Amino acid sequence: MRASFYEGARTFRTGSQPMPVPGPDEALLRVRRVGICGTDLHIFQGHLDHRVPKGGVIGHETFAEVVQAPPGSGVRAGDRVVVEPVTFCGRCRACEMGATYLCYGLKVLGVDLPGGMREYWAVPVARLLKVPDTLGDDQAAMIEPLAVAVHDVRRAQTQPGDTALVLGGGPIGALIAMVARHRGARVVVAEVNPYRVGLLEDLGLETVGPDVDLTRFVQAWTEGNGVDVAYEVTGNPAAARLMTDVVRVWGTISVVAIHAEPVPVNLYQMFARELTMHGSRLYSREDWEEAIRLAASQAVTVAPLVSRKIPLEDLQQGMEHVLAGGAVMKVLVDLTA
Ligand SMILES: [Zn+2]
Numbered sequence: 001m002r003a004s005f006y007e008g009a010r011t012f013r014t015g016s017q018p019m020p021v022p023g024p025d026e027a028l029l030r031v032r033r034v035g036i037c038g039t040d041l042h043i044f045q046g047h048l049d050h051r052v053p054k055g056g057v058i059g060h061e062t063f064a065e066v067v068q069a070p071p072g073s074g075v076r077a078g079d080r081v082v083v084e085p086v087t088f089c090g091r092c093r094a095c096e097m098g099a100t101y102l103c104y105g106l107k108v109l110g111v112d113l114p115g116g117m118r119e120y121w122a123v124p125v126a127r128l129l130k131v132p133d134t135l136g137d138d139q140a141a142m143i144e145p146l147a148v149a150v151h152d153v154r155r156a157q158t159q160p161g162d163t164a165l166v167l168g169g170g171p172i173g174a175l176i177a178m179v180a181r182h183r184g185a186r187v188v189v190a191e192v193n194p195y196r197v198g199l200l201e202d203l204g205l206e207t208v209g210p211d212v213d214l215t216r217f218v219q220a221w222t223e224g225n226g227v228d229v230a231y232e233v234t235g236n237p238a239a240a241r242l243m244t245d246v247v248r249v250w251g252t253i254s255v256v257a258i259h260a261e262p263v264p265v266n267l268y269q270m271f272a273r274e275l276t277m278h279g280s281r282l283y284s285r286e287d288w289e290e291a292i293r294l295a296a297s298q299a300v301t302v303a304p305l306v307s308r309k310i311p312l313e314d315l316q317q318g319m320e321h322v323l324a325g326g327a328v329m330k331v332l333v334d335l336t337a
């Protein structure tokens with residue numbers, strides 16, 4: 001069977017691998033779609049070589065069809081499933097607190113452990129969630145990033161009537177905006193890429209571009225108060241520098257983006273307005289279940305975010321394409337192609 005192997009920075013090679021043999025608690029999956037996300041771009045650029053082995057198989061946004069599963073496991077051949085790509089110990093302090101997705105020994109499938117960029121994959125049944133037939137393959141491949149967004153909005157406790165500013169309108173920012181809007185918030189997305197701005201506006205989202213002074217915009221929008229919640233989804237130091245200036249007294253800042261390097265933050269505003277800042281990473285099981293409900297009910301429309309599909313053989317070019325920016329939102333690898 002075909003698989004794509006990470007051979008070091010900027011290089012993926014498609015080759016063959018023996019068919020996996022599922023263990024007693026595992027199902028054998030035929031992979032249909034795998035999304036490329038920001039984490040994968042970090043891997044591609046060699047930033048995560050301390051986690052991803054040479055020759056490793058990446059891919060953590062997987063939608064697949066069950067080929068074979070243990071009897072009585074709750075899944076069976078033909079089921080359409082998504083993979084919750086985390087493994088945890090269940091015993092450490094984080095796991096005991098219920099934060100299994102932040103386990104001190106966390107290993108992510110597709111990063112630390114082999115992932116879905118291959119035709120067949122054996123995965124523990126406990127990590128599978130069934131997807132209704134009403135969701136198309138491309139939509140199902142968007143459940144993982146949607147679960148991230150559901151988690152982010154839940155942690156920020158976004159309420160009906162809240163004002164929410166999303167800094168960064170890539171796939172995760174767009175999904176956060178749609179989930180927050182579904183929760184009844186008034187949302188504005190700050191984005192610099194004109195293609196993405198157009199796409200966000202097609203989704204009925206209000207945007208603010210690079211030609212506008214964001215602090216002044218927020219002042220005018222919120223009658224000088226500041227927004228209830230700001231989501232930092234850019235990973236850009238300029239956004240981190242700005243984020244404490246746009247939030248109201250007792251407001252919330254949610255850091256969703258990966259800031260790989262320490263960056264300056266205006267802590268005076270943290271103090272002066274008694275702001276709350278928290279990180280938001282990955283998801284819990286309930287976020288996945290809610291993501292499936294939101295996508296299946298069309299409360300959040302994920303399909304328009306898919307801007308391109310590529311065969312496995314084009315993974316390297318696909319990564320270059322996403323990194324180059326321009327007219328791109330979400331790229332999916334189509335394993336059936
Ligand atoms: Zn991802």
Ligand SMILES: [Zn+2]
Binds near residue numbers: 100
């Ligand atoms: Zn643990």
